[in-house]
Amino acid sequence: MDTTGTLDEALQRLHRSGPERLGRLTNHAPMAVEALAAHGRPEAVHRWLDVYASRLEEFPAGVEPVTDTDWRSALGDPRRAADWIGHFGREITERPWRDVLAQWWPRLLPGMYGGSTHPVIRVGHAVRTLLAGESTEPRLNELAHGLGYWAARHHAVTGLVPVTGADSASAALDAVRPVAGREGGFPDRLGRVTSLPVWAASVTDPDEAHRRLTELVRAATHRYATHGHGEETMLVHAATAPNAVLRTLPALPRALWVPSLRAAWTASAAVTAMYAPDAPVAWVPPGAVTPEEVFELALAHGDEHVIKLTDTALDVGDERALAAALRAVELSEPLR
Structure with missing residues (x-):
């Protein structure tokens, strides 16, 4: 984890901005800069942020x-959103952050689907930082921003009909039925998800x-190598959302681990249903490339989803996961 202070500087810079822009698009910068710092590239944090800065909006006004x-x-x-972020900021100032997280996690977990799963992903990055190093004020504030964004975008999915699944995560994802119709964004498609495999x-x-x-994280990451062309950006979340939950488990009471698994599966399977392509392609082995080299390629590409999928792929760490990261580089538009 970054010990140079660069991540804290970047988070302070970012906390002047809101969690979204244009009323619906997520501010990915806090997640991306955390990934850069976590992989030993603090010197790239502000350079990347300077390019991304045009996508940031001012922090929103509060209501009450x-x-x-x-x-x-x-x-x-x-x-x-501002009200919720302020609420969590006060909570984390007054109580240990793990206590706040343990109280609110089961309240927020059913609403993981709001904001296209980005809020839980932002929380996962914030928790990884806190678990890996010092609980500095900017890092605690980042957790407050992530939890506040999640509460503001909380959206539950109910009434899903369970259908026959499979024993392995990979086979269960293969059993997911694509939704009817490819039009519309995340909220529209989510409304068409009516059943998921058990x-x-x-x-x-x-x-x-x-x-x-x-x-599940491994299976969803592997699947991107063969199915990512269904929607190169949105299918990233089938892997990064459950990985955010996985990263958070060590900070949670063990009693919350089982419901966390169930929510993560539903989110990953729902994203799979919403954006699955008509047919997979063969995955291409990455050859003699190291994880560090793959991350450098993702950084040079610059797209925030590519960086975050590569971050998850390096957690998985095997050949097909690296192939998935390279596939994201191939499919996605570079950050400019």
Whole structure:
């Protein structure tokens, strides 16, 4: 983890900006700069951020403070993003961040799908930083921003009909039925997801939940190498959303690990249903390339989703995961 202070400087710079732009598009910069710092490239953080800066908007105005008595009425209201971020900022100032996370995680978990799963991904990056190093004020503030964004964009999915799945995560993702119709963005397509395969529903042991979640991240990352062309940006989240949950598990009470697995599976499977291509392609082995070289290619490309998928692929660490990262470089438009 970055010990130079560069990440803290970047987070302070970013906390003057809102979690979204144009009323719907996510600010990916906090996640991307955390990934750069985590992979030993702090000198690239501000250079990358200078290019991305034109996509940032001012921090939004508040409506009214969120309180312990009325928070339910504010949940899922994107107009209250500043109110929610302020609420979590106060909470984390007054209590240990792990206690705040443990209290709010089960409240927020059912609404993982709001903001195209970006809020939970932002929280996962923030937690990784806090677990790896010092709990500095900018890093604690980043967790508050991530949790606040999640609360503001909270969107639950209910009424899904379970259908026959499979024993492995890979086979279960293969069993996902694509939604009818390819028009519309994430919210429109999410509304067309009515059924998902059953997978890991019988898990009750926290350690088994951790193992299964690790398996899911690997399977979804591998799948991008063969299915990423269905939608090169959105299918990244089938892997990065469950990986955010996996990264957060060590900071959570073990009693929350099983419901975390179930929510992560539903999110990954739903994204798969929404953007699956008509047919897969063969994956291309990456050859004699190191993980460090793959990350350098992602950094040179610059796209925030490419950086974040590569970050997850390096967590997985095998040949097909590296192929998935290279496939993202191939499919995606570079950051300019």
